[in-house]
Amino acid sequence: MLIDDLRAVLPEDRIVLDPDVLTGYAHDEAEWAPHGEPAVVVRPRTAQDVQAVVRECVKHRVPLVPRGAGTGLSGGANAVAGCVVLVTDRMTAVREINPVERLAVVEPGVVNDDLRAACAEQGLWYPPDPASSPWSTIGGNVATNAGGVCCVKYGVTRDYVLGLQVVTGTGELVRLGRRTAKGVAGYDLAGLMVGSEGTLGVITEITVRLRAQRAPESTVAGYFDSTVAAGEAAAAIRAAGIVPSALELVDRHCLAAVDAWKNMGLSSDADVVLLGRSDAPGAAGEHEAAAMLECFEQAGASWAAQSSDQTEADALFAARRLAYPALERLGPVLTEDVCVPTHLVPEMLARIDLAAKRHDTQIANIAHIGDGNLHPLLITPVGDEPARRRAQAAFDDIVADALALGGTVTGEHGVGLLKQPGLVRELGPAVLAMHHAVKNALDPHGILNPGKVVQEPVE
Amino acid sequence: MLIDDLRAVLPEDRIVLDPDVLTGYAHDEAEWAPHGEPAVVVRPRTAQDVQAVVRECVKHRVPLVPRGAGTGLSGGANAVAGCVVLVTDRMTAVREINPVERLAVVEPGVVNDDLRAACAEQGLWYPPDPASSPWSTIGGNVATNAGGVCCVKYGVTRDYVLGLQVVTGTGELVRLGRRTAKGVAGYDLAGLMVGSEGTLGVITEITVRLRAQRAPESTVAGYFDSTVAAGEAAAAIRAAGIVPSALELVDRHCLAAVDAWKNMGLSSDADVVLLGRSDAPGAAGEHEAAAMLECFEQAGASWAAQSSDQTEADALFAARRLAYPALERLGPVLTEDVCVPTHLVPEMLARIDLAAKRHDTQIANIAHIGDGNLHPLLITPVGDEPARRRAQAAFDDIVADALALGGTVTGEHGVGLLKQPGLVRELGPAVLAMHHAVKNALDPHGILNPGKVVQEPVE
Numbered sequence: 001m002l003i004d005d006l007r008a009v010l011p012e013d014r015i016v017l018d019p020d021v022l023t024g025y026a027h028d029e030a031e032w033a034p035h036g037e038p039a040v041v042v043r044p045r046t047a048q049d050v051q052a053v054v055r056e057c058v059k060h061r062v063p064l065v066p067r068g069a070g071t072g073l074s075g076g077a078n079a080v081a082g083c084v085v086l087v088t089d090r091m092t093a094v095r096e097i098n099p100v101e102r103l104a105v106v107e108p109g110v111v112n113d114d115l116r117a118a119c120a121e122q123g124l125w126y127p128p129d130p131a132s133s134p135w136s137t138i139g140g141n142v143a144t145n146a147g148g149v150c151c152v153k154y155g156v157t158r159d160y161v162l163g164l165q166v167v168t169g170t171g172e173l174v175r176l177g178r179r180t181a182k183g184v185a186g187y188d189l190a191g192l193m194v195g196s197e198g199t200l201g202v203i204t205e206i207t208v209r210l211r212a213q214r215a216p217e218s219t220v221a222g223y224f225d226s227t228v229a230a231g232e233a234a235a236a237i238r239a240a241g242i243v244p245s246a247l248e249l250v251d252r253h254c255l256a257a258v259d260a261w262k263n264m265g266l267s268s269d270a271d272v273v274l275l276g277r278s279d280a281p282g283a284a285g286e287h288e289a290a291a292m293l294e295c296f297e298q299a300g301a302s303w304a305a306q307s308s309d310q311t312e313a314d315a316l317f318a319a320r321r322l323a324y325p326a327l328e329r330l331g332p333v334l335t336e337d338v339c340v341p342t343h344l345v346p347e348m349l350a351r352i353d354l355a356a357k358r359h360d361t362q363i364a365n366i367a368h369i370g371d372g373n374l375h376p377l378l379i380t381p382v383g384d385e386p387a388r389r390r391a392q393a394a395f396d397d398i399v400a401d402a403l404a405l406g407g408t409v410t411g412e413h414g415v416g417l418l419k420q421p422g423l424v425r426e427l428g429p430a431v432l433a434m435h436h437a438v439k440n441a442l443d444p445h446g447i448l449n450p451g452k453v454v455q456e457p458v459e
Numbered sequence: 460m461l462i463d464d465l466r467a468v469l470p471e472d473r474i475v476l477d478p479d480v481l482t483g484y485a486h487d488e489a490e491w492a493p494h495g496e497p498a499v500v501v502r503p504r505t506a507q508d509v510q511a512v513v514r515e516c517v518k519h520r521v522p523l524v525p526r527g528a529g530t531g532l533s534g535g536a537n538a539v540a541g542c543v544v545l546v547t548d549r550m551t552a553v554r555e556i557n558p559v560e561r562l563a564v565v566e567p568g569v570v571n572d573d574l575r576a577a578c579a580e581q582g583l584w585y586p587p588d589p590a591s592s593p594w595s596t597i598g599g600n601v602a603t604n605a606g607g608v609c610c611v612k613y614g615v616t617r618d619y620v621l622g623l624q625v626v627t628g629t630g631e632l633v634r635l636g637r638r639t640a641k642g643v644a645g646y647d648l649a650g651l652m653v654g655s656e657g658t659l660g661v662i663t664e665i666t667v668r669l670r671a672q673r674a675p676e677s678t679v680a681g682y683f684d685s686t687v688a689a690g691e692a693a694a695a696i697r698a699a700g701i702v703p704s705a706l707e708l709v710d711r712h713c714l715a716a717v718d719a720w721k722n723m724g725l726s727s728d729a730d731v732v733l734l735g736r737s738d739a740p741g742a743a744g745e746h747e748a749a750a751m752l753e754c755f756e757q758a759g760a761s762w763a764a765q766s767s768d769q770t771e772a773d774a775l776f777a778a779r780r781l782a783y784p785a786l787e788r789l790g791p792v793l794t795e796d797v798c799v800p801t802h803l804v805p806e807m808l809a810r811i812d813l814a815a816k817r818h819d820t821q822i823a824n825i826a827h828i829g830d831g832n833l834h835p836l837l838i839t840p841v842g843d844e845p846a847r848r849r850a851q852a853a854f855d856d857i858v859a860d861a862l863a864l865g866g867t868v869t870g871e872h873g874v875g876l877l878k879q880p881g882l883v884r885e886l887g888p889a890v891l892a893m894h895h896a897v898k899n900a901l902d903p904h905g906i907l908n909p910g911k912v913v914q915e916p917v918e
Contacts, residue, residue, distance in 0.1 A: 100698050100802045145643045172889040180798040181830040183867040184604045184654045185885050191650045195643045212700050239559050241671050339639040343559045371640040408642040426644050430631040441900035
């Protein structure tokens with residue numbers, strides 16, 4: 001009946017029922033998060049297609065799970081049993097890149113790197129750069145408020161979303177936000193949609209703010225004997241008032257895994273590599289790079305240097321980007337995404353080491369350390385159930401430690417399913433009640449990605 | 460009964476009943492907006508005081524109108540008859556200025572310039588700088604998402620709000636947002652509060668992001684024969700990819716009014732003055748200033764020069780800041796706040812001139828022209844009712860023109876009461892319905908500044 005009705009309102013090529021294909025759209029990259037099997041996958045081409053799907057879901061009271069490329073790490077795109085999965089992979093038009101207004105208008109299925117490339121052709125830059133940028137979509141980036149390497153200087157996806165076209169929980173196609181540089185006409189509903197993981201509306205078009213292309217970056221690399229020492233270098237950079245264009249930590253577990261996969265010749269003597277970048281133009285960039293180098297050395301780097309070789313610098317950043325898929329080859333990876341005040345980064349890294357020892361769990365570390373956003377990656381051998389339970393206990397301890405230090409359970413990956421217990425602890429009952437009130441207000445039929453971000457309250 | 464109950468839960472000094480004092484708190488600076496007389500003014504000292512007031516308002520179903528310094532220009536702080544006006548002028552503590560985390564924590568009644576001065580002592584900078592900064596409060600700035608001169612490069616108040624402590628519409632005292640650099644734990648309810656004009660919660664504490672102090676600015680001034688020519692210079696600057704740290708337009712009506720008031724020796728031959736600034740450090744700043752000068756000259760400036768005299772440059776910016784109160788001395792001022800795409804600024808300025816002629820109304824212009832945010836100021840002689848009606852007609856035409864050009868009715872002043880007819884046209888019924896749903900979800904008893912931003916729907 002739902003399927004028949006979808007067939008009545010959509011061209012046949014929009015509808016996928018092949019069970020093997022459905023299985024492929026049943027979950028995102030959060031291997032630890034549960035998922036059901038969708039009843040149908042729809043692949044709309046237009047906003048009107050999306051609106052038609054939402055209206056059928058309202059009519060049949062069937063859950064709708066929107067997804068982009070499925071690179072999420074929290075289970076936010078995981079299917080609910082019997083749901084409609086709406087995939088945006090056919091909505092890939094870059095509608096406008098406007099160098100005078102410095103904005104772009106795109107459909108949600110545009111891949112992040114494709115937008116960045118299209119902007120670069122006109123001397124423009126779309127900064128948000130999650131590690132998934134070769135695969136993840138702008139729609140998914142907006143739905144999760146994705147971060148990335150450049151956030152430490154340039155902010156997150158929310159900072160670049162000017163306007164959205166959205167299908168609401170009641171099936172209306174609306175425009176939120178604006179195209180102008182400023183605007184305060186009513187509540188910031190576009191901003192509310194950003195990071196709401198498809199639970200408040202389905203995004204059909206996005207207007208993003210752009211910047212002018214920046215100066216080439218200088219890179220500084222340092223080797224450290226421990227994550228904590230590297231954390232102290234990062235804290236020193238912050239305390240010195242330096243705002244690097246990137247400040248990333250990668251440990252030897254990650255480097256080894258990338259090397260084993262891609263054979264990039266990265267194996268090093270270092271336990272931890274810290275990568276800093278400056279994009280300040282001219283002499284200011286040299287000055288910033290030199291100041292970072294000094295912070296590295298004073299924090300006890302065993303080796304540190306400004307990279308004169310762009311290829312080498314790019315390889316180190318590529319390794320950072322590939323760390324997650326490289327580790328996934330070794331077994332199911334449970335990804336943390338805690339974010340703490342920057343001066344507490346060394347303390348948090350020490351606590352992560354303790355959690356690893358306490359629960360006999362291998363934890364690799366990558367981190368947007370300049371933001372205090374840490375990604376301990378908990379690795380378990382395939383099929384080892386006791387190891388899995390230990391990893392879950394370590395995960396819970398790390399969440400508790402981050403909250404105890406005034407941090408958050410999720411800096412950039414989103415709540416999805418995996419971070420919900422932590423979210424409940426972080427927000428408390430009164431703020432959770434506000435979430436439920438907003439969710440019910442904008443999705444009165446409860447069809448939009450139900451069970452994500454906030455569970456329905458048990459009445 | 461309400462008063463008795465307030466007396467039971469608040470110290471006596473928090474409660475003001477003197478009718479003359481009440482009248483002084485009955486409205487903001489939007490002289491054209493209607494207002495009622497409050498039943499009582501409360502001046503809380505703590506978040507607990509605020510919570511007690513909200514709870515009494517819930518219990519008695521009495522409207523609560525929060526206000527800061529009352530410098531708003533849209534009627535957002537205007538009293539509803541019989542309401543409680545909650546003034547934050549005794550909540551003025553700067554709780555923390557943290558140079559390492561680059562954030563400040565303040566009570567809502569802290570005056571913008573006071574926060575900026577406190578930050579400057581530690582080499583830090585809070586960018587949002589509305590023209591009202593010597594008087595307006597951070598709480599009011601957050602409630603209206605205030606803009607200012609620096610927005611063209613550094614964004615608006617929303618871009619600096621990390622976290623809020625708020626009393627909700629059900630009387631809960633909650634924390635929204637965060638202290639960390641990044642965070643996506645749940646819906647962006649802190650962002651939703653920004654610009655909601657006290658209709659979704661009462662702000663009791665604000666955590667703002669700070670920047671490092673910037674380089675001294677270079678100033679370029681140009682004289683033009685018309686606002687349209689000045690608008691073309693601004694569009695040329697944008698098209699050249701320059702991002703000035705300020706780009707302001709002031710016309711001769713404003714300069715003359717300021718001069719008549721403050722005797723600053725500003726009277727000039729120019730019809731319109733354009734002021735550009737660059738805060739790029741060192742040679743980059745010189746380069747930017749020179750490039751702006753070239754844009755001024757090519758757009759037909761009758762005179763243009765880089766100011767070598769900091770005192771003179773500061774005087775011009777002070778005049779811009781004083782334009783509004785100076786004009787108010789001449790009669791009731793009706794302030795527009797339209798914002799249009801930047802390449803349409805010359806067209807919009809031409810339409811403003813036409814509206815002035817069509818309706819025989821004096822219109823002075825100031826503008827954050829680099830953002831496309833224009834403030835035509837409609838001036839009417841005191842007590843001249845026909846002139847008032849003509850000004851209202853010109854106001855309505857300008858709003859219609861801005862919407863026709865893809866702009867918004869309010870760039871930074873907020874909706875309050877004055878912009879509601881325009882808001883209804885701008886948003887349309889489906890988006891207005893979303894506003895009502897959110898309002899009802901977070902203010903289920905309808906006590907928080909009712910009638911502002913969105914009118915209650917007529918059932």
